[in-house]
Amino acid sequence: MAHETAGSMAPDNNLPAAFHALQRLRPRLATLMGNAGLRGLLSRSLALSGEEIHWLRAVHVKSDGSLTGLQQLHVEVPPEQFLEGAVELLVHLLRLLVVFMGESLTLRLMSETWPSLSNLDLGKGD
Numbered sequence: 001m002a003h004e005t006a007g008s009m010a011p012d013n014n015l016p017a018a019f020h021a022l023q024r025l026r027p028r029l030a031t032l033m034g035n036a037g038l039r040g041l042l043s044r045s046l047a048l049s050g051e052e053i054h055w056l057r058a059v060h061v062k063s064d065g066s067l068t069g070l071q072q073l074h075v076e077v078p079p080e081q082f083l084e085g086a087v088e089l090l091v092h093l094l095r096l097l098v099v100f101m102g103e104s105l106t107l108r109l110m111s112e113t114w115p116s117l118s119n120l121d122l123g124k125g126d
Contacts, residue, residue, distance in 0.1 A: 029109075035064055039064075039065050041100075042093065046059055056088070094110075
């Protein structure tokens with residue numbers, strides 16, 4: 001997450017940088033499970049995250065798997081809380097991926113997205 005949040009805005013899609021990690025995963029996930037599967041996975045991740053980070057309940061997943069509602073929240077929510085919400089959402093998404101696809105495929109997906117994480121081992125609590 002630290003690598004993705006080096007700037008305040010993601011350059012390619014105008015999303016706040018805290019959510020750029022999710023955007024980087026989106027094309028790979030859409031290839032694996034289609035837009036409908038991606039939308040379901042992100043919707044469930046948002047629902048789980050919204051239990052702990054209440055402002056995330058205002059975020060919705062569009063049919064292509066992109067998130068809507070973030071720009072307004074980026075203005076309203078303090079930066080540290082915004083980053084906390086992004087982390088919470090990413091954690092739930094990765095947990096669901098491990099459950100549905102397994103640890104090995106999830107690790108492969110992560111290392112393809114972020115090559116510097118190639119030595120990551122989920123069993124060690126990383």
